[in-house]
Amino acid sequence: MESPLPVIALILPAYNEALTIAATMEAFHRALPGMRIIVVDNNSTDATQRIASETLQRLGAAGAVLSELRQGKGNAVRRAFLEVEADIYVMSDADLTYPAARVRDLIQPVLENRADMVVGDRLSGGHYRQENKRHFHGLGNALVKWLVNTLFHARLADIMSGYRVFSRRFVLTYPLLIEGFQIETDITLHALDKRLRIAEVPIEYKDRPAGSQSKLNTLGDGARVLFAIVQILRFYRPLFFFGCLGALFCLAGLTASLPVFDDWFRYRYIHHVPLAVLAASLEIVAILCLGIGLILDSIAHQEKMHFEKDLLAATRTLR
Ligand SMILES: Nc1nc2c(ncn2[C@@H]2O[C@H](COP(=O)(O)OP(=O)(O)O)[C@@H](O)[C@H]2O)c(=O)[nH]1
Ligand SMILES: [Mg+2]
Known part of the structure; x- marks a missing residue:
């Protein structure tokens, strides 16, 4: 037929x-x-x-x-x-x-x-x-x-x-x-x-x-x-996106910490207290970003698994 x-x-x-x-x-x-x-x-x-x-x-x-x-x-x-x-x-x-x-x-x-x-x-x-x-x-x-x-x-x-x-x-x-x-x-x-x-x-x-x-x-x-670029990276490469964001915060934190370390090595005492707080906060934010990236990355992976299952199911019912 x-x-x-x-x-x-x-x-x-x-x-x-x-x-x-x-x-x-x-x-x-x-x-x-x-x-x-x-x-x-x-x-x-x-x-x-x-x-x-x-x-x-x-x-x-x-x-x-x-x-x-x-x-x-x-x-x-x-x-x-x-x-x-x-x-x-x-x-x-x-x-x-x-x-x-x-x-x-x-x-x-x-x-x-x-x-x-x-x-x-x-x-x-x-x-x-x-x-x-x-x-x-x-x-x-x-x-x-x-x-x-x-x-x-x-x-x-x-x-x-x-x-x-x-x-x-x-x-x-x-x-x-x-x-x-x-x-x-x-x-x-x-x-x-x-x-x-x-x-x-x-x-x-x-x-x-x-x-x-x-x-x-x-x-x-x-x-x-x-x-569009931000959206693409955020959804399709979350680990890369949030990893880069984290790296930026990490770098900013390190920069803010330079005078703090300088204080410590010179005087064994920290005069730049606000900068020390800022540096520590920035490093925490950096770690948070990395964590968010890791979580979203595994969610994206699971989404792909679900999609593949749906695709198989749709293909089978199509025949
Ligand atoms: N139904 C509907 N069609 C739209 C809308 N906006 C654009 N279109 C249609 O989508 C097609 C592409 O839009 P167009 O203005 O030609 O975009 P361009 O080709 O990128 O310049 C055309 O057939 C438009 O009539 C909308 O809001 N609703
Ligand atoms: Mg057109």
């Missing part, structure tokens, strides 16, 4: 994309007519929702327009993951920046069970650098990418692409806690940390068409990148 055709669902989170939503849906429908199209609208103040519903009808495509009240791309994708049953999930922006025509190339590795997640890589072809007008944005991304690749001994080209394909197993075992925009990085980190297979497919990337606005603000980017 031939196995039934896999159900493929396209998830398009959309917030105020009236200008581009219809063209995006059409392009994907043309590329793969059997695909279900799920648009997750998120309190758009323009006609996104109406246009999406009309387009869905006009194309005669299976799918739905969901409306998620909690704002944020992460919340929208979560809603789709919770509500939509499929064998393969495709995620893309609703802004015409990603090439819909390449969707078959992205699906193929998952279809052939060569990957659990496929990422449309905008960077290898050089298109993103040409098209993306926000340069600081690029610099911050490069820094986070370097950190992620170094921590996980990986060589990923694009960790923040919004064009991705997931296997059903991936979606069923990914705990989506992110509400907003860091969702792409979070998914990549999850895949690396849990040793899921990632395949990258170089794609072309176009800037948004004139008049269409990105929902990312570049102003807060520096802070956002720094925050």
Whole structure:
């Protein structure tokens, strides 16, 4: 008996994309007519929702327009993951920046069970650098990418692409806690940390068409990148993170203790009493940091054990 055709669902989170939503849906429908199209609208103040519903009808495509009240791309994708049953999930922006025509190339590795997640890589072809007008944005991304690749001994080209394909197993075992925009990085980190297979497919990337606005603000980017780095280290390398913090406190404590030791060796008496108290306190904080790092490290280890068990269970029920 031939196995039934896999159900493929396209998830398009959309917030105020009236200008581009219809063209995006059409392009994907043309590329793969059997695909279900799920648009997750998120309190758009323009006609996104109406246009999406009309387009869905006009194309005669299976799918739905969901409306998620909690704002944020992460919340929208979560809603789709919770509500939509499929064998393969495709995620893309609703802004015409990603090439819909390449969707078959992205699906193929998952279809052939060569990957659990496929990422449309905008960077290898050089298109993103040409098209993306926000340069600081690029610099911050490069820094986070370097950190992620170094921590996980990986060589990923694009960790923040919004064009991705997931296997059903991936979606069923990914705990989506992110509400907003860091969702792409979070998914990549999850895949690396849990040793899921990632395949990258170089794609072309176009800037948004004139008049269409990105929902990312570049102003807060520096802070956002720094925050992202701290979060990554805190969650994925807690011993390293708190160990470094501890080392800093230890060093500060030693520096504060120099005059104290000097007193002791010269006069056999301590004149710098406040400094002595400060030094001792800093060393206690240093030890605390190390202890916190050790505890979190073993919690992370246990989490991984639980995940591996869930993964096995999910895999067994999938068959
Ligand atoms: N549902 C929903 N979609 C969002 C939200 N913010 C952004 N998006 C969508 O997520 C996609 C990526 O956002 P975009 O502004 O293009 O980010 P960029 O590609 O990094 O510039 C687009 O399709 C947006 O419409 C949101 O709060 N809710
Ligand atoms: Mg976009």
